[in-house]
Amino acid sequence: MNPGLLDPRWRGLTIGLVLNVTFVAFEALAVATIMPLVAQDLSGLTLYGWVFSAFLLADLAGIVVAGELADRHGPAVPFGVGLVLFVTGLLAGGLAPSMPVLVAARAIQGFGAGAIPAAAYVVIGRTFPEALRPRMFAILSTAWVVPGIAGPALAAFVGDHLGWRWVFLGLLPLVVIAGGLAYREVRKVPGHPGRVARRVVPDALAVAAGAALFLGGLQARDVLVTPVLLGPGLVLGVPALRRLLPAGTLSARRGLPSAVLARGLLTFAFFGADVYVPLTVTSLRGESVLLSGIALTAGTVAWTTGAWIQERTILRVGATPLVRNGFVLVAAGIAGMVLVLAAIVPAWASVIAWGIAGLGIGMAYSSISLTVLGHAPAGSEGATASAMQLSDILGNALGTGVGAVAVAIAVGGSGDAGGGVALADGLAGASALAGIVIAGRLRA
Numbered sequence: 001m002n003p004g005l006l007d008p009r010w011r012g013l014t015i016g017l018v019l020n021v022t023f024v025a026f027e028a029l030a031v032a033t034i035m036p037l038v039a040q041d042l043s044g045l046t047l048y049g050w051v052f053s054a055f056l057l058a059d060l061a062g063i064v065v066a067g068e069l070a071d072r073h074g075p076a077v078p079f080g081v082g083l084v085l086f087v088t089g090l091l092a093g094g095l096a097p098s099m100p101v102l103v104a105a106r107a108i109q110g111f112g113a114g115a116i117p118a119a120a121y122v123v124i125g126r127t128f129p130e131a132l133r134p135r136m137f138a139i140l141s142t143a144w145v146v147p148g149i150a151g152p153a154l155a156a157f158v159g160d161h162l163g164w165r166w167v168f169l170g171l172l173p174l175v176v177i178a179g180g181l182a183y184r185e186v187r188k189v190p191g192h193p194g195r196v197a198r199r200v201v202p203d204a205l206a207v208a209a210g211a212a213l214f215l216g217g218l219q220a221r222d223v224l225v226t227p228v229l230l231g232p233g234l235v236l237g238v239p240a241l242r243r244l245l246p247a248g249t250l251s252a253r254r255g256l257p258s259a260v261l262a263r264g265l266l267t268f269a270f271f272g273a274d275v276y277v278p279l280t281v282t283s284l285r286g287e288s289v290l291l292s293g294i295a296l297t298a299g300t301v302a303w304t305t306g307a308w309i310q311e312r313t314i315l316r317v318g319a320t321p322l323v324r325n326g327f328v329l330v331a332a333g334i335a336g337m338v339l340v341l342a343a344i345v346p347a348w349a350s351v352i353a354w355g356i357a358g359l360g361i362g363m364a365y366s367s368i369s370l371t372v373l374g375h376a377p378a379g380s381e382g383a384t385a386s387a388m389q390l391s392d393i394l395g396n397a398l399g400t401g402v403g404a405v406a407v408a409i410a411v412g413g414s415g416d417a418g419g420g421v422a423l424a425d426g427l428a429g430a431s432a433l434a435g436i437v438i439a440g441r442l443r444a
Helices: 011-042 045-073 076-095 099-127 133-142 145-161 165-169 172-186 200-220 225-244 256-274 277-284 289-317 319-340 349-375 381-414 418-441
Strands: none
Touching: 011 099, 011 133, 011 145, 011 165, 011 172, 045 076, 045 099, 045 200, 045 381, 076 099, 076 165, 076 172, 099 133, 099 172, 099 349, 099 381, 133 289, 133 349, 145 165, 145 289, 200 225, 200 381, 225 381, 256 319, 256 349, 256 381, 256 418, 277 289, 277 319, 277 349, 277 418, 289 319, 289 349, 319 349, 319 418, 349 381, 381 418
C-alpha cells in the first residue's frame, strides 16, 4: 500500500473501506457457491434466480437513496444504515426457514450493500486528494483478490462440514468489526444540508420494480404473460431511470452522461458472459469444476492487474484510452469464450480468455469511476456516484437476466444450452463493442 494512503489523516478510513469491500466480496462469491445446497435444503429451486435478482434490484434502490442522503446529511447516515441492513440480511439469511424468507433477507441485504459503496464513493471524492484516488480505487479492486481465490473453496468447505447457514452467520462478527472501524472515520465527512433534495426514493423504487417486471416478463416466455409484464415494466422504469441518470445518458451525450452509460455497458458485457463461464467449461465441455474455478480466478486476478495498470497510467494518458482498450479486451475475452464452446478449441483456453476479459474490466472500471468523480459538480458527488452505480447494477442485472432467458429458450427448444450461451455471449459482446464507441465521448 502506498504510504500516502496510510497517512494518519486517512489510515483508519483506508483500512476500514478495504476490509468492508473484502468481506462483501467474500459474501457475494460464497453465496453463489453454496446456493445449490441452499435450494436443496429449503426445497426452493423455483426461486433460485430470485435470490440473486432480489439482491441486485434492492441494491439498485439502495445506491440511489444513499447517494442523495450522503450529499445532504453526509455519508455517515447512509453508511451506518446500510451496514445495519447488510448485517440484518446476513442474520435473516442464515436463519431463514424457507426460500421466500431467504429472498426477502437478500433484498434487505442488497439495499444495505448498495448504500455502503454509495457512501464510500462520496468519502473518496471528498476526503482523498485527487492524486491518491486512482490508487485507492486500485486497492479496493485488490480487495477482491483473496475472496476471488479462496472464497468459493472456503464456502464449499463450510457448507459441507458446518452447513450453509454458517456461510451467512460466520461473516457477521467480521462485518461488524470492519464496518465499525470505517464508520468511525466516515462520520467525520460533512454533508451539504442546504442542497435541494431530489425526488429520488419513488424513482429508485420505480426503476427496481420496472426492472423486476421486465425480467419477469422475459423469463415467463408466455404469449399472454410476457407482454403484460414487459409493457408496464418499461412504462414504470424508463421515465424514472431518465430522472435518476444525468441528462443525456441514454443518448450518450458527451462527458458525464457517456461515462455513466459506459459503466452500464461494461457490467452488462462482463457479467452477462461471466455467469456462463462455469456452464461453458463444465456442462458444455465436460471439464472439471476446478478448471472453471481457475478461469473465474484468472478473471478476478486479471481485474486487479488492470486496476493497477490504470492507477499507474491514468494521470499520464487520461481515461479515454484506458476505457477504450478495456472494452476491446472484454470483447476479445468474450469472443474467446464463444470459441471455447467449439470442441476444436481446448477447454483450458477459457482461463486465457477470461483472464483477458478480467484485465479489460479492471482497466476500464476504475477509469470510469475517476471520470465520473471528475465530472461531478461540487456538493453532488453522492448523487453522481449513485447514478454511476445505478447504471452499474442495472447493467449487471439486465446482462445476467437477458442471458438467462436466452439459455432457458435454448434448453426448452432443443434441450441443448450451447446455443443459448452463444447468444448470451453475443449480446454481451455487442455491449462491449458499443462501449468501444462510447469511450470516445468521455471527455466533456
